Amino acid sequence: MKNSQTRYGVVTKLFHWTIFLIFLNQFVVAITMLNTPAGYTQGALYNWHKSIGLIALGVALLRYTWRKTTPLPDWAPNLSPREKKTIHWVEKILYFCMFLMPISGYIFVMTGGYGVNFFGQWQLPNFLGENETIALLAQWTHRITAWLIVFTLFTHWGLGIRHQIVHRDRYLQRMLPFTRQR
Numbered sequence: 001m002k003n004s005q006t007r008y009g010v011v012t013k014l015f016h017w018t019i020f021l022i023f024l025n026q027f028v029v030a031i032t033m034l035n036t037p038a039g040y041t042q043g044a045l046y047n048w049h050k051s052i053g054l055i056a057l058g059v060a061l062l063r064y065t066w067r068k069t070t071p072l073p074d075w076a077p078n079l080s081p082r083e084k085k086t087i088h089w090v091e092k093i094l095y096f097c098m099f100l101m102p103i104s105g106y107i108f109v110m111t112g113g114y115g116v117n118f119f120g121q122w123q124l125p126n127f128l129g130e131n132e133t134i135a136l137l138a139q140w141t142h143r144i145t146a147w148l149i150v151f152t153l154f155t156h157w158g159l160g161i162r163h164q165i166v167h168r169d170r171y172l173q174r175m176l177p178f179t180r181q182r
């Protein structure tokens with residue numbers, strides 16, 4: 001279950017791929033809802049995006065707690081000091097975005113007066129009140145953070161692909177389920 005000295009355990013992998021699926025869902029649904037004419041379908045897409053986004057905040061909290069309480073495996077072999085530094089920053093930024101994204105989304109819809117109809121079933125109370133300036137700031141934070149995630153994930157994937165293809169050191173196997181690694 002836990003990470004060992006040489007590999008990531010089941011729980012870390014489960015968190016990693018759950019967040020991947022949630023982020024994929026969030027980006028696809030966001031792009032779709034922003035390009036759908038106002039109406040029932042658009043409303044349903046917004047509800048889905050906001051509800052899953054709030055679930056993402058809970059998952060991020062659990063993942064971060066797990067990360068802080070479980071030792072990490074050793075570095076993958078073949079990483080240069082520069083790559084280690086890059087990985088360190090990529091991980092920091094991605095964890096930061098896992099929180100900033102749902103929090104900024106939540107602040108935007110609450111202070112903007114749109115609210116959250118959780119899975120179309122439950123209108124969440126608005127503890128924040130409405131404030132146009134804060135709503136605008138939160139909206140832009142949400143948009144800019146989305147781009148920061150895209151840029152950071154390209155770096156994350158680039159490094160993985162380079163090691164897999166150029167170094168052929170089974171780097172991606174570290175995070176894939178059902179794999180053995182050296």
Ligand code: HEM
Pocket residue numbers: 023026027030031034049050051052053054056057098101102103104105106108109116139142143146
């Ligand atoms: C991990 C969580 C989340 C991710 C990855 C995510 C991702 C995105 C992305 C990529 C966009 C399109 C940005 C753009 O306009 O360029 C977007 C828009 C939006 N998101 Fe999220 N989101 C998340 C959580 C939330 C939450 C929790 C809420 C509200 C409770 C929310 C509300 C919105 C709204 C209302 C928009 C439309 C913004 C606009 O009209 O400019 N999001 N989101």
Ligand code: HEM
Pocket residue numbers: 012016019020023067076087091094095098153156157160171172173174175176
């Ligand atoms: C196709 C998608 C992805 C692939 C192939 C992938 C691959 C990997 C691999 C191979 C590692 C292990 C790196 C190492 O130990 O040196 C890793 C770790 C990590 N990945 Fe990804 N990743 C993907 C998507 C994501 C996404 C969407 C996020 C977050 C939004 C993310 C965040 C992280 C973090 C924070 C770590 C460090 C370990 C941890 O704390 O969980 N990854 N990833």
